[in-house]
Amino acid sequence: MRAALFLDGQEDLVVDEVQVAAPIGNEVLVRTAASGLCHSDLHFMETEGWVLPRPIVLSHEAAGVVESVGPDVREVQPGDHVICCLSVFCGRCEVCLSGQPYLCVQSQADCVRSPDEPSRLSRGGQEVFQFANLSSFAEQMLVHENAVVKVRGDMPLDRAALIGCGVTTGTGAVSAPPGWSPAPRWR
Ligand SMILES: [Zn+2]
Ligand SMILES: [Zn+2]
Structure with a gap:
């Protein structure tokens, strides 16, 4: 499949072939229908000091259609439309x-x-890292089943994708109870 890679020593993303593994266990392979560009992706590309392992496929705001599932998956099946x-x-x-x-x-x-x-993503035998366990600047995403939410089949996937980060971030910001703080990994 093709993916937009963030490589060592490159400022711009490079579109190239990336190998995606077959789903095992609780993994789901999703055909990407739409992916938003979140400002967090730009932060990681533009801000020195926010170092990510590379090569990596960025982005984390996507929706698509389930193509195949691992043997332990119970929540979705091939053909389901999902928000990641x-x-x-x-x-x-x-x-x-x-x-x-x-x-x-x-x-x-x-x-x-x-x-x-073996890593979920690779290129020429070398591991390609996932961003936020999603990596949606790619034609396919291999993710855990708890990283997808099934939606109605008639929901436009280009709008559904935005729920993956932008909508939930805004909703969380205005609805968080007083004193609430994010999980430690986001501090
Ligand atoms: Zn985001
Ligand atoms: Zn838990």
């Missing part, structure tokens, strides 16, 4: 089970591949 969500949750920890999955910090360990498994 950067705040993936584990579904088993205390905050997840008490209805606050957006506070989950366990997901970073539970919803990524272990170091002894």
